[in-house]
Amino acid sequence: MRFPDGFLWGAATAAHQIEGNNLASDWWRAEQAGLLPHASGMACDSWNQWPDDIGLLRELGLNAYRLSVEWARIEPEPGRFDQSALDTYRRQLEAMKQAGIEPMLTLHHFTSPRWLADRGSWSSPDVMPRFAQYVERVARATSDLVRWWISINEPSILAFKACIEGSWPPHQPWNLRGYVRLLRHAARGHVLARRVLQAERSDALVSMAFAIWPAQAARWWSPIDQALARLVDWLWQGRILRRSLTSLDWIGVNYYSRTFVGWPWPTRPLGSDKRTDFGWEIYPAGLYSVLRQVGRFGKPVVITENGIADADDDQRAAYIVDHLREVHRAISDGVDVRGYMHWTLLDNFEWAEGFTQRFGLATRERQLRPSARVYASIARSNALPELAAVRASG
Ligand code: IFM
Numbered sequence: 362m363r364f365p366d367g368f369l370w371g372a373a374t375a376a377h378q379i380e381g382n383n384l385a386s387d388w389w390r391a392e393q394a395g396l397l398p399h400a401s402g403m404a405c406d407s408w409n410q411w412p413d414d415i416g417l418l419r420e421l422g423l424n425a426y427r428l429s430v431e432w433a434r435i436e437p438e439p440g441r442f443d444q445s446a447l448d449t450y451r452r453q454l455e456a457m458k459q460a461g462i463e464p465m466l467t468l469h470h471f472t473s474p475r476w477l478a479d480r481g482s483w484s485s486p487d488v489m490p491r492f493a494q495y496v497e498r499v500a501r502a503t504s505d506l507v508r509w510w511i512s513i514n515e516p517s518i519l520a521f522k523a524c525i526e527g528s529w530p531p532h533q534p535w536n537l538r539g540y541v542r543l544l545r546h547a548a549r550g551h552v553l554a555r556r557v558l559q560a561e562r563s564d565a566l567v568s569m570a571f572a573i574w575p576a577q578a579a580r581w582w583s584p585i586d587q588a589l590a591r592l593v594d595w596l597w598q599g600r601i602l603r604r605s606l607t608s609l610d611w612i613g614v615n616y617y618s619r620t621f622v623g624w625p626w627p628t629r630p631l632g633s634d635k636r637t638d639f640g641w642e643i644y645p646a647g648l649y650s651v652l653r654q655v656g657r658f659g660k661p662v663v664i665t666e667n668g669i670a671d672a673d674d675d676q677r678a679a680y681i682v683d684h685l686r687e688v689h690r691a692i693s694d695g696v697d698v699r700g701y702m703h704w705t706l707l708d709n710f711e712w713a714e715g716f717t718q719r720f721g722l723a724t725r726e727r728q729l730r731p732s733a734r735v736y737a738s739i740a741r742s743n744a745l746p747e748l749a750a751v752r753a754s755g
Pocket of ligand 1: 375378515615666704711712
């Protein structure tokens, strides 16, 4: 089961989750104010220990790394750009290039500068020119080193958590207007970011990373549940993807599991009993169907996130292999999949769950888990081994 030549084998991270001391961000402020159950603190201290992170990628033989730059660090006050922060990111990118690791750079991964939050954050139209200005600074400082870009990570999750559930900054439960505006501004912000990036570097490849949890009818025989599943799919994830299609050079897919929808809303977990520490159902076949679904748009696709909370590492190796089989199946059926970024390199700050959910190929102390070796051997050989061999090797 070989993968195409040049396939990108990587890991993915996000600045707030690993860097530590993200002082000027809306998340930091909310954490300190006790509006969130956990505080990120030093996180994985990657702001200082990034050479070790790159060392891990090298040890694993990965040829790609998806990381994010933090807007709050780069522009801690409106219009004041911190050159030393940009220089730090540049050094990381240079080190990656020297190590033969292709960077994939995310420009916005959930967190925003406090000053932006004070002005209405992504629900205010002011965000769009501000975002474009910030992207321009990042592009000027780094675009010679970066070809693959992600403008915004999982806008639908951000909108849901911030403006429906209200559990994330800016904590606005059932602000439907804010929800719609956030998604609209994210879509427009992406278009502006792409324009800026391609003005700086004409071969820049720009996407968003879309959280795609296929919605399925809780009771397959119920027309109401089926209609609801289609509606949720469309409102929650399909709409922004289709709306942005003409301005996507490729499609970034974050896939973890599926979701069941019905009326009345299902109160107990449905699907199989195979679950992660987070309680998410392990459902590799869903990745195949998502890849087929987005493959129809005829653009290159990258799995920008896929991973498992598994503190004792007894499920991760099989999880990786089972999902990669589905990726391989989609490629064999004609989907132009270019890469796979495993979420995540290190156990990190998992947002409202703090450090309780361990998604890392390595611990915060940078100890690689046994499953990381399985992933490394797949990446090195650019092929999937027989499942039996993987299981036997533990
Ligand atoms: O940790 C997150 C990441 O920031 C965005 N996608 C889902 C991951 C796991 O919950």
